Amino acid sequence: MADQFSFDIVSEVDMQELKNALDQAVKEIKQRFDFKDSKTEILLKEKEKELVVVSDDEYKLAAVQEIIKAKCVKRGVSLRAFTHGSIEPALSGTVRQISKIQSGLASDKAKEIAKSIKESKLKVQAQIQGEQVRILGKSKDELQGAIAFLRGKDFGIDIRFTNYR
Template identity: 30%
Template sequence: MPSMDVVSEVDEVELRNAVDNSRRELAGRFDFRGKEADFEYKDHVVTLKAEDDFQCQQLVDILRIQLSKRNVDPSAMDVDDKSVHSGKTFSLRVKFKEGIETLIAKKLVKAIKDSKIKVQSSIQGDSVRVTGKKRDDLQAVMRLAKEADLGQPFQFNNFRD
């Protein structure tokens, strides 16, 4: 019986490349010339540092553009609401969602059941396993998951016949 896993993960290599490209773009921008601003990446968390809050928001936009250029879905970003002021810089943390939270997984399973597609879905840790008799049914679930607005991007792996 065909099966697949619905997961939510960010490619760490592409994320690191997007941060590096954001640093390069920051070095070339005239509105940041002579200003203290930087991107730091560590353990799926990007810390943005700038001299004021408005510049922090500009850094978020730069990062979002670079992520979309690297085919990383920007909806995986979880940006802090307020920037933290320390010394003469403001810093803003951007976390990236890894795995599907239980609440979102339950909503996804409910959406699959409500769609009347003839598949079985179950929550397996931080992923959702979907099995069905036809590949077409699994592909319909893929479309459904991509169109569902659950605040997080989904990928599909372990597609087996």
């Protein structure tokens, strides 16, 4: 039996679930009467980790964002994974909004998570490893306690627990 157990804290979006949610949103937009003959478009740029939404005006853009949010919640994609940019004018009288998709923990958030683990007085250790934080402990019960503690805290980002062993 191993003398140390661990898990990783990461912040990433399941891109396949996001694609499925966006496909469902596109289907709903095509069926809705209020979007008939509109120039509404949803574009996912995977490499740049961006979601671009284009529509006729700000009201339709807000409606499209609500549809996307509803579909993401149904598919289990956290809404905290998106950082929405400002609404800007685009070609031929349309408006565009670019949303950044969160990928990896920023160093300040990783430090904040590690600091809160140390302050919690749990018998676990936190190590920052690039864009993730590894939590080490002598028993799985201690790790379960650390997971419960972290779920109760609000870091303002979407965090997931992986590599539990």
